[in-house]
Amino acid sequence: MKIAFSPCPNDTFVFHAWVHGLVSGAPKLDVTYADIDITNKLAADGSGPDVMKISYAALPWVLSEYALVPCGGALGRGCGPLVLTRGSEAATQGPAVLSDKRVAVPSERSTAYLLFRLWAAEQVPGGVGEIVVMPFHEIMPAVSDGAIDAGLVIHEARFTYPNYGLTMLADMGSWWESDTGLPIPLGAIIARRSLDxxxxxxxxxxxVEYAWAHPEASMHYVLHHAQEMNPDVAKAHIDLYVNDFTADLGEAGFAAVEALLGRAAKAGLVPEVNFAALRR
Structure with a gap:
């Protein structure tokens, strides 16, 4: 079975057991490790593999072909994308500092960018300037070097951005949670509807359950693929993004996804979603 997911610690931790033949009865996996922007595009154009990790924000375009798998993804609290700027002075000015500025984002159809667009519509007078799509691991160096005014970051960047001399301007997750009371839906596992x-x-x-029962078993695999090779950072990443929602999306998880996509559709940012299709 062909599968594509990111090389980030949460994804490699989740799929380590299956990739290494430790899940009884599961087919052998042919893995493509790809940034979320790539998998979002593969899903949208129909050329993707059988199973993929994509952004929840990309779901409205692919639900006719792919079903949402209610486990294995990234959804939680305190794990939202961050908007970063250089130095502390810009951050003290608040969201208005982004007016007419260049902002780097990890994917045009990422959940991070969708949250950012919803937030910026309320918080940034006149809107931001140019949006530049970059692989997520290139964003912090670009902000630090001054090539970009601000960056929207995900994954382990939550833990490492001070190393680049950057300051957090806003936390999209904190904004979403305070506004809705719901967890943040970030990355979804999808599978072709023609499959079981x-x-x-x-x-x-x-x-997932094997990974939790044997947390050390996957560490070599996780660190081999991670952008950040510090084991403590990888563990913090896993602890944050792999949680109860990873094992079972549940009613709270579905409610969060429906709230995000419903609000985005109302704002004209994504197509209308048939919520019944989310549950197959």
Whole structure:
């Protein structure tokens, strides 16, 4: 079975057991490690593999072909994308500092960017200037070097941005949680509707449970693929993004996804979603 997910610690931790043949009865995986911007595009144009990790924000374009797998993804609290700027002076000016500025984002269809657009519509007078799409690991160096005025970051950047001399201007997750009371839906696992999605969900859940039961077993694999090789950073990343919602999206998880996509559709940022299709 062909699968694509990011090389980030949460994804490699989740799928380590399945990739290494430790999930009973699960088919062998042919893995492509790809940035979220790439998998979002593969899903949208129909050329993607059987199973993929994509942004929840990209779901409205692919639900006719792909089903949401209700486990294995990234959804939680205190784990939202951050808007970063150089130095503390810009951050003290608040969101208005982004007016007419160049902002780097990890994908035009990322959940991070969707949250940012919803937030900026309320918080940035006149709106931001140019949006530049970059692989997420290039964003902090670009902000630090002055090539970009601000950057929207995800993944382990939450833990490492001070190393680049950067300051947090806003936390999209804190804004979302305070505004809605719901967790933040970030990355989704999807599978082609022609496949046995229930079986894929079962194998994914078993892979997650194996990872929790044997946390050290995956560390070499995780660090081999991670952008940040510090084991403490990788563990912090996993602890934040792999949680109860990873094992089972549940009603709270579905409510969060429906709230995000419903609000985005109302704002004209994504197509209208048939919420029944989210649950197959």
């Amino acid at each position: 999605v229930e079986a894929i969900a079962r194998w994914t859940r078993e892979s």
